[in-house]
Amino acid sequence: MSSTLRTLMAGNQITSFIFISSVLVQTHSADKDYFAVMPQTVTALTGSCVQIPCTFDISDFEDKLNKAESIYGIWLKTTSRIGDKDSFIAFNSSENIIRGFSDIQMTGNLRERNCTTVFYNIMKNHSGLYYFRLEMEPVFRVTFNPSTDVTKKTVRINVRDSPHPPELKPSDLTVMEETTVNLSCSAEAPCPKQPPTISWSNIPESAHITTQLQEKPDKTQSVVSKLTFKVSYKDHRRNITCTATYPRNTPDASTVETIVMLRVLFPPKETHIIITPSVGTNVTLTCKSSASPSNDLNYIWYKHGEETPxxxxxxxxxxxxxxxxxxxxxxxxxxxxxxxEVQLTGQDGPSMHMISACVGGLLTLFAIGVCTSLIRTKHLNKPSENGKDPSGWFNNTDVDYVNIARVMNNERIISDDETLIVFYEETDISKQQNYCPTQTLFKHDEYTEIHYTQLC
Incomplete structure (x- = not known):
């Protein structure tokens, strides 16, 4: 093999190594070129809706967007891999596919990197992990998977039957009198289209209230109501209640509340002395006062004209x-x-003169009553021997009872011109008693008997 050929082969090997290495680096760094921001957890209320705030960013997004023929978002439940057997597509904006929900709306604009979505009519079985997937056909597809980076965590929906109670701040409210108090009550608003209403109870009349919907750092929302008032010592131990009412697609709304006790620090107020009788001729003077704290009060007594306690x-x-x-x-x-100052005169109890006057008044009233009764009853004398011309009589309309100084026998009444006639036998006057008639009838030309069967 010539040296020229060996040189060409070596160059090709180097070129191949550089190309492969470049691909591996690009694949490894691809995860750093896109991310999504959404809350790690949102709490939803059954029968209501829940909004998942969602934003994302991709490197060269504008360039990819210009090359893409379409862009749409997908929400997966349980797993991030779209091809897994456990994967479940709850929503696909390309064809408005909705599964397992009555309605899902992507309120965010994907072209503006906003993937915010609202899930309606939440039920208990909707709890779980949800993953957002972006598809820019045919340029780019990605599922925003969870990772160790907090900004890339996926979202978990927790569904509850009842909402969390509102949060009151500060939770420990101890202040000096005449200071201005600022209370804040916040209630989660997982469904911004149906936010809770906040109301206050047992607050001072001078309190000022402002309420508004606020966005939190994780982009979820809450209703915040602020209460401002100036504290009086009369507000001590006042229980202030913040109530949140959640509308929902159920017969009844959900209402939860939080209570905070206001503790006011103030010097003694309304100090006064109470005088009460004690054993014998003694009296007890008690010093009363309102103060906070009240467990470390010091009491000092003075007598007028004396400088020392x-x-x-x-x-x-x-x-x-x-x-x-x-x-x-x-x-x-x-x-x-x-x-x-209170004056101790030595006559705090009832005097004997007062007692005598009271007793005398009662006896006078009793005597008047007795005289009135005697006036209404006429004295009866023994009748003549023929028994038809008695010396004593009384009108039937005035008779309540008869006070007779003798025991009566064979008594009867003869009605004669509305006159009541009583016949009797005289007995020993020492046996006089008061008798009450149990029956009295007056009819013209008739008579009836009066039976004295009981003592008056």
């Missing part, structure tokens, strides 16, 4: 002989407040 603590016991004006001062780390 007379006692410490929430309560003091005094005798009624310790007359004078008293006040208390309550203090915590945020301030102090003094009560108004």
């Amino acid at each position: 007379i006692a410490w603590g929430a309560k003091i016991n005094l005798t009624q002989t310790q007359t004078g004006s008293y006040l208390c001062i309550v203090q915590n780390k945020y301030g102090k407040q003094s009560s108004e």
